[in-house]
Amino acid sequence: MVSTQHIEVNLSELKGYEKHIIVELIEENNSESDKAFQCNQESCKIIILYEADKLSTDAVIYITWVLERYKGCNKVFFCCSDISKLLPVNSLYTIVQLLEPSNGEIAEVLEFIAKQEGIQLPYQLAVKIDNGTKNNLRQAIRSFEATWQFNSSLKEDQDIKTGWEYKIEKLAKNIIEEQSPKQ
Known part of the structure; x- marks a missing residue:
């Protein structure tokens, strides 16, 4: 850019x-x-x-x-x-370290995005998305979007859709664990 x-x-x-x-x-x-x-x-x-x-x-x-x-x-x-x-x-310059966001901060960001987009996001679902993303804000937003695209009427107990990242990771783990024609 x-x-x-x-x-x-x-x-x-x-x-x-x-x-x-x-x-x-x-x-x-x-x-x-x-x-x-x-x-x-x-x-x-x-x-x-x-x-x-x-x-x-x-x-x-x-x-x-x-x-x-x-x-x-x-x-x-x-x-x-x-x-x-x-x-x-x-040694020559100022170092600024940005720490990863806390779980509560990610849930707050998801609630803010939902409010801006006019989406009803139950707080417990925001926390559930947050807990499943290992403090990765980008993944949390992607999961929120994928979950909403799958079912626009969000409920506290519904399954979280993760997008593509974790599915590829799971697939790679399965291939490494069992290297067979079946896998």
Whole structure:
């Protein structure tokens, strides 16, 4: 995704060109030939790097060097699940850790969505969906949507539809557990 103020990059989609693309993005707004360049809100660009923990150590060190060299308007956000993979960046920048939502928070979000969409969602069903998604808000929303699509008159004791994710996981487990022609 790109706008005049930001660019979002999923590093898992770059297939080995991560380092080069990130450096190009950083250098794009910070050319050394433009010394009169003023950093202000209009010229500042935000670069959001998803799955940054997939970067090699070499790439992280090189990107850190480039960021130090071009201290300018760019704000770079490294989004990752495992912060230990970004140790060279850790020491230089502010780390913001977002904790997974609690069970009660997910149920509240589901109730908010239901209210916004005009759907009657019993609180116990919201809690049941929440408990079955392992604190994964995206999966909870997907389960809520799949359950509502299956039966639009939601009841507290009805079965939760999970969408495709858990069905694939269950299928894979079954195949691994019993490797037979029957399976």
